[in-house]
Amino acid sequence: MSLLVTGSIGIDTVKTPFGVSKNCLGGSSVYFSMAASFFTPIRFLGVIGNDCPFDLHEVFNGRDIDLKGLEVRPGSKTFRWQGSYEGTMNDATTDGVELNVLAEEPPRLPAEYRDSEYVFLANTHPILQQELLGKLNTPKLAVADTMNLWIENERDALLKLLEKIDALVLNEAEARMLTGTDNLVSAAREIIKKGLVFVVIKKGEHGTLLMTDKDEIFVLPAYPTGAVKDPTGAGDSFAGGMMGYLAQQNLIDLATLKQAIAYGTCAASLVIEDFSLHRWQSAGITDIEKRLEQLREMMQF
Numbered sequence: 001m002s003l004l005v006t007g008s009i010g011i012d013t014v015k016t017p018f019g020v021s022k023n024c025l026g027g028s029s030v031y032f033s034m035a036a037s038f039f040t041p042i043r044f045l046g047v048i049g050n051d052c053p054f055d056l057h058e059v060f061n062g063r064d065i066d067l068k069g070l071e072v073r074p075g076s077k078t079f080r081w082q083g084s085y086e087g088t089m090n091d092a093t094t095d096g097v098e099l100n101v102l103a104e105e106p107p108r109l110p111a112e113y114r115d116s117e118y119v120f121l122a123n124t125h126p127i128l129q130q131e132l133l134g135k136l137n138t139p140k141l142a143v144a145d146t147m148n149l150w151i152e153n154e155r156d157a158l159l160k161l162l163e164k165i166d167a168l169v170l171n172e173a174e175a176r177m178l179t180g181t182d183n184l185v186s187a188a189r190e191i192i193k194k195g196l197v198f199v200v201i202k203k204g205e206h207g208t209l210l211m212t213d214k215d216e217i218f219v220l221p222a223y224p225t226g227a228v229k230d231p232t233g234a235g236d237s238f239a240g241g242m243m244g245y246l247a248q249q250n251l252i253d254l255a256t257l258k259q260a261i262a263y264g265t266c267a268a269s270l271v272i273e274d275f276s277l278h279r280w281q282s283a284g285i286t287d288i289e290k291r292l293e294q295l296r297e298m299m300q301f
Helices: 028-036 126-135 148-153 155-162 172-179 184-192 234-249 254-271 285-298
Strands: 003-006 010-016 019-026 042-049 065-073 079-084 093-098 118-121 141-145 167-171 198-202 208-212 217-220
Touching: 003 028, 003 234, 019 028, 028 042, 028 234, 028 254, 118 126, 118 234, 126 141, 126 155, 141 234, 148 155, 148 172, 167 172, 167 234, 172 184, 172 198, 184 198, 184 208, 198 234, 208 254, 217 254, 234 254, 254 285
Parallel strands: 003 042, 003 118, 010 079, 042 065, 118 141, 141 167, 167 198
Antiparallel strands: 010 019, 079 093, 198 208, 208 217
16 A cells, blocks of 8 residues: 655764764655555655755665655755764763754655555654655555654644544654653553554554553563664654555554554664664565564563
């Protein structure tokens, strides 16, 4: 089934205890699309400046990713992010941000994308997320990501967005901030009350918590990899694996959601083993499937 993603395309500089990757390709929609394309065709909506050194047609070569929604804007500069990780590398420190083209008008939505049945609104301003939803027909599943900046400074807009989507993906700190509740189960219930079908709370190295509007709960640990080099893009890769599988199955019941979260977990465990998108140069769907089976075996007792 058709899966539309919109979000950032960035030029990143990342520092971790394992080295520095300067001016590498990043961005939420890029990481998402790489993971999701293992499962279903992707419709890619994003904007870069004409200073971008990366050819996304070449980056996505061999993958079923439609780039009609990619806009290269003359005279504009591409979004840039500089961040660093220390210690356990659970959280990134933002050392510098240049919004550049992201502070301008959003990209134009191609007419062919309006009938998209599955939609993922990667992290951006909630007003822009709402505007895009308003241009679509009736998606079967619309899911959004968010961040602490919008929760703190654009709460009203974010709450309006929650009325228009089916599900929300956020990390544990954001869930607590949004609800004012420390207990994550209680926080998930509070978020569901906004009218959502399900919510997914990411807990980093401690895994994921899912709650549905039927008060069904599912928890899954992270895949235990000992080769973490760069956590950038882990959350977006998780979302890509999850949404890609849901679109492939064209089903949103509890059993399918559980399987989708497991696929997302395994996709995220791969991308963090190298800087930027380098891990996907050698890894593919067979690696994801292998880790899924290993994770299933680890969960049996």
